[in-house]
């Protein structure tokens with residue numbers, strides 16, 4: 166261990182941005198019902214894995230995902246129709262993107278405290294940068310690591326170590342905060358960072374895994390960093 170925390174990494178979707186709500190509403194708009202969300206989420210996970218592995222580019226993946234999704238629902242559509250439907254879905258989703266109420270106050274506190282900030286996302290493409298800019302977060306962020314561009318996704322230590330190198334700090338001096346216990350908090354811990362689970366919704370059952378901290382809101386992060394994680398302000 167090399168002392169206290171000097172920088173933070175933050176997940177994006179469902180940590181800073183209410184992503185699932187907007188993505189689910191957009192799919193509902195496209196289909197007229199909400200019955201296929203789990204299928205969409207499963208296909209998305211599989212398709213994003215292909216992008217991270219370098220098997221397909223992000224733009225191609227998007228229409229192929231839509232084509233596969235409708236095929237699973239029993240409807241064959243050609244590439245042009247898949248692109249059209251994906252365009253409708255993405256426009257609706259982007260219109261619905263919203264920050265959580267605690268996001269900007271947390272980023273403002275971190276910036277005021279002199280803490281360097283990277284975002285580390287398992288998303289497939291550069292549209293994540295547009296999301297950060299459009300929602301007013303870009304000015305707070307020193308670095309953006311996108312799994313689809315790097316070729317490694319959380320919980321692979323490569324993505325966490327890339328973020329630490331970008332921030333110019335040792336992994337032991339970085340806290341990573343995200344909504345997924347497995348991909349974010351445990352992944353970060355196993356890569357040598359401080360793993361923080363942002364659990365906005367579920368009551369915690371049983372004991373937390375060793376070395377993991379939990380918060381229920383980003384509003385709790387400053388106190389955690391100062392008291393428990395020994396924040397070092399440069």
Ligand SMILES: [Mg+2]
Pocket residue numbers: 176177178179180343344345
């Ligand atoms: Mg997330």
